[in-house]
Amino acid sequence: MSRLRRMSPRRSYDQYCSAARALDAVGDRWTLLIVRELLGGPRRYTDLHADLPGVSTDVLASRLKDMERDGLTTRRRLPPPGAAYVYELTGRGRELLPVLQALGEWGAPSLGERGATDAVRAHWFALPLLRGLAGEGAEGLVEVRLDEGEFHVWLGAEEGPAYGDGPAPEEPDVRLSLDTGTCTDVSRGISTVLDAVREGRIEVTGESTLAKVLRGE
Structure with a gap:
């Protein structure tokens, strides 16, 4: 089931309206609060989860995948000794400030x-x-x-x-x-x-x- 969820298409209002298009990308619960956290710079998944009390691990992982797909975030691996993955906003994502x-x-x-x-x-x-x-x-x-x-x-x-x-x-x-x-x-x-x-x-x-x-x- 998790694989089907990862591969499911993005939900859309199917309206030719800029506000509707914006909500297609950021209207899901938790998405804008993830942006709030990432406006503070790159964050590890565990740090994001700690500073978003109430979000489940499944929902957070799903939202991050959606945001990366929509060009709002990227994921990269830190060099040693950190060697952890961090998420950060793209230029498009920072425009949400x-x-x-x-x-x-x-x-x-x-x-x-x-x-x-x-x-x-x-x-x-x-x-x-x-x-x-x-x-x-x-x-x-x-x-x-x-x-x-x-x-x-x-x-x-x-x-x-x-x-x-x-x-x-x-x-x-x-x-x-x-x-x-x-x-x-x-x-x-x-x-x-x-x-x-x-x-x-x-x-x-x-x-x-x-x-x-x-x-x-």
């Missing part, structure tokens, strides 16, 4: 209070915070420290990952320290980054031009 940001902006008002069963990862705040920072016309590498952990975002980058999990891979232009509540408020549009800085809810560290802009200097 503004789509996810628009969906996140549209869905932000429904966040409300975090439910008792709601999973959370620090880097899930990367895309809404990236949108908030980009609204200030800023560029550079930003490291963000939350209660749940750290992540970093590249502002103004046209190629490569939009963000990454964990500390910045090099000295960032600025470090931001804030709590999850503040990050949620920025995500929901209740507060801007600059307002949160002025109110003392975001601590800005660094002497770069970007740091000074965020501090209003």
Whole structure:
């Protein structure tokens, strides 16, 4: 049965409409959340599964095969000593960044209070915070420290990952320290980054031009 599932044709709405064509490729459950994870750079299957709580291994494997077939992702083997396979977005896949940001902006008002069963990862705040920072016309590498952990975002980058999990891979232009509540408020549009800085809810560290802009200097 698994072989038949792998070889089955892609389901289609069979409508001559660009929105329908887009949903043919990314409308299945979990597909856009896989894109969200891969916008942070190449990921191993086990890492993807760990950061997509609730997805079964069969569904994840199926979605990754479909995404590779549709030209959204590629799979490659890391050189030794890693020697593991990783999945990464193609240029076509990375073009979904503004789509996810628009969906996140549209869905932000429904966040409300975090439910008792709601999973959370620090880097899930990367895309809404990236949108908030980009609204200030800023560029550079930003490291963000939350209660749940750290992540970093590249502002103004046209190629490569939009963000990454964990500390910045090099000295960032600025470090931001804030709590999850503040990050949620920025995500929901209740507060801007600059307002949160002025109110003392975001601590800005660094002497770069970007740091000074965020501090209003």
